[in-house]
Amino acid sequence: MSVPFCGLELAHPIINASGTFDLLAARSAFGEEALRAGFPFAAFVSKTITLQARAGNPPPRLFEAPAGLINSIGLPNKGLEGYLAEDLPAISSVLGACAVPLITNVMGSDAAEIATLLERCEERTEIAAIELNVSCPNVKTGLDIGSDPAALESVVRGVRRATRKPLIVKLTPNTADVAACAHAAEAAGADAVSLINTLRAMALAPPGRGGQGRTAARPWLGGGTGGLSGAAIRPVALAQVAAVAASVAIPIVGMGGVQSAAHARDLLNAGATLVAVGTESFRDPTAGARIARGLC
Amino acid sequence: MSVPFCGLELAHPIINASGTFDLLAARSAFGEEALRAGFPFAAFVSKTITLQARAGNPPPRLFEAPAGLINSIGLPNKGLEGYLAEDLPAISSVLGACAVPLITNVMGSDAAEIATLLERCEERTEIAAIELNVSCPNVKTGLDIGSDPAALESVVRGVRRATRKPLIVKLTPNTADVAACAHAAEAAGADAVSLINTLRAMALAPPGRGGQGRTAARPWLGGGTGGLSGAAIRPVALAQVAAVAASVAIPIVGMGGVQSAAHARDLLNAGATLVAVGTESFRDPTAGARIARGLC
Amino acid sequence: MALAPFGRRLLTVAGIDELGAYRLLRVSDPDGPPPAPGQFAMLAAAAGWGGGQDERPHLPRAFSYARVVPGGEASFLLEDVGPGTRRLCELRGGERIWSLGPLGVGFSAPADGRRAILLGGGVGIAPLAIWQDVLLAGASARRTSGAEPPVILLGFRDRARAAGAALLADARVATDDGSVGHHGLVTELLTAELVRDPHASVYACGPAPMLEAVRALCAERAIPAQLALESGMACGFGACFGCVVPRRGGGYLRVCVDGPVIDAAELQCVDEHAGAPA
Amino acid sequence: MALAPFGRRLLTVAGIDELGAYRLLRVSDPDGPPPAPGQFAMLAAAAGWGGGQDERPHLPRAFSYARVVPGGEASFLLEDVGPGTRRLCELRGGERIWSLGPLGVGFSAPADGRRAILLGGGVGIAPLAIWQDVLLAGASARRTSGAEPPVILLGFRDRARAAGAALLADARVATDDGSVGHHGLVTELLTAELVRDPHASVYACGPAPMLEAVRALCAERAIPAQLALESGMACGFGACFGCVVPRRGGGYLRVCVDGPVIDAAELQCVDEHAGAPA
Numbered sequence A, B: 001m002s003v004p005f006c007g008l009e010l011a012h013p014i015i016n017a018s019g020t021f022d023l024l025a026a027r028s029a030f031g032e033e034a035l036r037a038g039f040p041f042a043a044f045v046s047k048t049i050t051l052q053a054r055a056g057n058p059p060p061r062l063f064e065a066p067a068g069l070i071n072s073i074g075l076p077n078k079g080l081e082g083y084l085a086e087d088l089p090a091i092s093s094v095l096g097a098c099a100v101p102l103i104t105n106v107m108g109s110d111a112a113e114i115a116t117l118l119e120r121c122e123e124r125t126e127i128a129a130i131e132l133n134v135s136c137p138n139v140k141t142g143l144d145i146g147s148d149p150a151a152l153e154s155v156v157r158g159v160r161r162a163t164r165k166p167l168i169v170k171l172t173p174n175t176a177d178v179a180a181c182a183h184a185a186e187a188a189g190a191d192a193v194s195l196i197n198t199l200r201a202m203a204l205a206p207p208g209r210g211g212q213g214r215t216a217a218r219p220w221l222g223g224g225t226g227g228l229s230g231a232a233i234r235p236v237a238l239a240q241v242a243a244v245a246a247s248v249a250i251p252i253v254g255m256g257g258v259q260s261a262a263h264a265r266d267l268l269n270a271g272a273t274l275v276a277v278g279t280e281s282f283r284d285p286t287a288g289a290r291i292a293r294g295l296c
Numbered sequence C, D: 001m002a003l004a005p006f007g008r009r010l011l012t013v014a015g016i017d018e019l020g021a022y023r024l025l026r027v028s029d030p031d032g033p034p035p036a037p038g039q040f041a042m043l044a045a046a047a048g049w050g051g052g053q054d055e056r057p058h059l060p061r062a063f064s065y066a067r068v069v070p071g072g073e074a075s076f077l078l079e080d081v082g083p084g085t086r087r088l089c090e091l092r093g094g095e096r097i098w099s100l101g102p103l104g105v106g107f108s109a110p111a112d113g114r115r116a117i118l119l120g121g122g123v124g125i126a127p128l129a130i131w132q133d134v135l136l137a138g139a140s141a142r143r144t145s146g147a148e149p150p151v152i153l154l155g156f157r158d159r160a161r162a163a164g165a166a167l168l169a170d171a172r173v174a175t176d177d178g179s180v181g182h183h184g185l186v187t188e189l190l191t192a193e194l195v196r197d198p199h200a201s202v203y204a205c206g207p208a209p210m211l212e213a214v215r216a217l218c219a220e221r222a223i224p225a226q227l228a229l230e231s232g233m234a235c236g237f238g239a240c241f242g243c244v245v246p247r248r249g250g251g252y253l254r255v256c257v258d259g260p261v262i263d264a265a266e267l268q269c270v271d272e273h274a275g276a277p278a
Ligand SMILES: Cc1cc2nc3c(=O)[nH]c(=O)nc-3n(C[C@H](O)[C@H](O)[C@H](O)COP(=O)(O)OP(=O)(O)OC[C@H]3O[C@@H](n4cnc5c(N)ncnc54)[C@H](O)[C@@H]3O)c2cc1C
Pocket: B062, B063, B064, B065, B206, B209, C040, C057, C061, C062, C063, C064, C065, C076, C077, C078, C079, C080, C081, C082, C083, C084, C085, C086, C123, C126, C127, C229, C230, C231, C232, C233, C255, C260, C276, C277
């Protein structure tokens, strides 16, 4: 059941969600041979790459939520040049050996920064497609740049010409009208949209861990707030994917809380072409393969 | 620990979430004496009342989600006049006996309709405060009328004079910037805000129940989409309450997935004055009392 | 009808017995008000309620009282059809269970000297057991030797399920696969009974298609019928408005407070979701 | 270090033993690669993982291999500190458990003929047991009668926890309440040892304040120290970037792939969240 997606031919419809599978760390933990032999995803999506290197947020970065996870990782990465020079060759040597295409996920705080990211990726044949994460907070408003359809359309239009590779816009779910955002991305030339990213969330320090004494409790996460993922958000993901499917003609990568083939099938039935698995890979590193098998 | 709220003095900070406790049905199920003796809430919030009577959505109306519940009830109610004539006297006779104030929740599709609702409530001394549900879908856009700060401000400003009772605006969480919405409500004269309402969500029919055969699966809920509540949304509620607390000075009624005193305390620490319990009352009808006790 | 105490109660499992494909969960409940036949309880295991298939169950589940032993054991007949019933079927004597009940409106006695026909399908036989107990006790108390004992007609999918018939006395059984009793639908037995003597009141609980067939059969013959409906429930006490079925003439009935036993005349037809697991 | 098979494996619980306040969970794992001391596994009960306090646990939990019996039993020392450990402590022989491992980087042998001092606090003694086994086996294999056996210093809060010391041989114990052994901090025993003979390598695992004290003590005296850190983990194999601790000189280390055993010199100080349950 080979799946066409933006000119790529994928072996099955299951890919990973950005930032939830570190191919190089997995290679150290499990060995390259085993990783290649059982590679769980039909395409591999990198974690978000930014122009400058980032260390990420101070710990704690995780809080386990009811049937889910709040993370405040803060997009640690080596920066564009570090990624292209160090990680890309290593990653694509593994992927090449199992014929899995690479999708590089990038984020920038304005159109100029994003254009630079896309241009530099455009030069690299190892990269099959680009996913643009528009959940970057606008420095002025604090809102995600992708949360306003008009602003999103202008950013995507401004950068679209920087690459001829397929451009997937990863929408933010923290918006009043995700269908309008998807429509804006399509109008601006996106080849696909992906959703949902994590829901804005928060946790306070649990009692006894610098938490609730006589004074006001402090946030648990080093980054203050975080994003909710996992099973808990699955019903929201399904609603957003269905709403987007009703408003755009370009393919959709659906994700959010997928744990089983039945959940993936729900997203496919709701209109997705591919389904990405994120948090479930933490519980089961070969979940992607299990889910793909279950779809047959 | 009596709690002042908009001129009312409440016995404790725990109230019910609108639409999650039917006082008259509870009286039939448990008897009036037991209900009065152990009334779980420091104020009682009615389910949403609309100008015209509504039958609500066709079944199924419920789907159990990971650590939560999706509902698509569709706001069944007798309509304003039916409520005022039939339910209000019965409800306030129970509440009067245990000295619990009544907050009536209303919803209208435009300012004129809302103004009528508020004016008619204004006349009734049994009603201590009014909660205005602005999650009503705009007929043109399909979005909640409360999801856009400017639109919300103009609606609330337009109806504010219709009542001198405390006016609580119940915000929609399905928005890019709930803090801006809260600020708009405050600017327009709201005495308090309450949040969060349910997150827009969806479920497809499970396999074997008119579900996934060869054809595309159909939505499970008779209403198509629904709203997610319960533990699953607690981390989102906490983030939204904290964001609102940072942007308004009026009191906040926090809710969303509260199951225990620790969860209520988190919302209070995040800036809420009162905490409402919804879905947890379905699991434990006296959860409100348990939580209030646990706060002492 | 018995009122439920306001608040769920933490009870202890007395034991769990196999009854073919079903389990009979016995819960020690010495202080609970005696339920009326047709009433139900919302049950949840005190520990491990969650984390099953699809991270469920989360809400309590509704079960008809199947039998009550005076002085305090309530039994529930369970069929494992999903994460909630699976968890309850795992419970063992000594474990703890939350119970809210008795809830809802149960059966009411036949009028006009009509004889009672109790018709059950699958796990839907549960409320008929306690109803049979009460009808027989009433008859013997009144010493009305004239009053016929209730007729018990039970339908099952197969032999493993037909073992559930042991819950009632003097049952006539039909199975879909012919492995026990009449090979065919239990409603065929009902038709024969009604033809024999239409001066009857029918009490039915089972899958939606069975209930709909009963409704139609009785409506045709102007025979009173009370249907014990089921429905997905969140609360069981009228709070969520989630458990509705369409009412004849418009609007909806809440199965938990307007039922679960509903006069067939109140329904245009039985909703596809309003029956017991098939 | 041993590589983990790619994929979690469904194993069977061989048994669970009480060890004072702790439980020793024995898992039958005949086919698992033998872990190196200091490596860990991500564990989750196969059934009922969820629905506990706050609707947790949801993610697997990290546990150090405490001991391995060749031919296939791996033991883990558990302290019930929350919903995940509580569920694991409930497991009984024959039940199923998911395991992903062995993961991470373990201890490395002392250099320069230094003697090993193994310092454990609370449930943090677990990885020291397998490390002691390997050090003793190595010494006897090399027949280096000159090499001193590792010094074992263990600190506990109270008597119930001090029972855990039975996991290691020849341990000297300190307790906070003086109920067993030295009345005071285990780091006081360490100081005395280092004063007696500073030609040592220190291996420590325990609560963050203990690890920080060890780090500072050893840094002062230029004694090499390897700290087995802990941290909230979602994945255990480097995927989530959630388990970090600040690295000396900037940036962060992932405890699961850069550790859990980390050279004390890599840390400016031990993060308050990077220790074992106190
Ligand atoms: C008044 C009353 C009395 C009852 N008496 C009995 C009795 O005596 N014995 C007995 O065994 N049963 C009885 N039931 C039925 C019982 O309550 C259900 O079988 C039980 O709730 C199923 O829960 P589950 O988690 O095992 O299965 P579920 O997974 O909840 O499956 C049950 C059905 O619900 C639907 N469903 C599937 N997934 C979901 C979801 N996520 N959310 C909502 N619906 C879903 C499907 O239609 C499925 O067939 C009674 C029900 C009512 C209302």
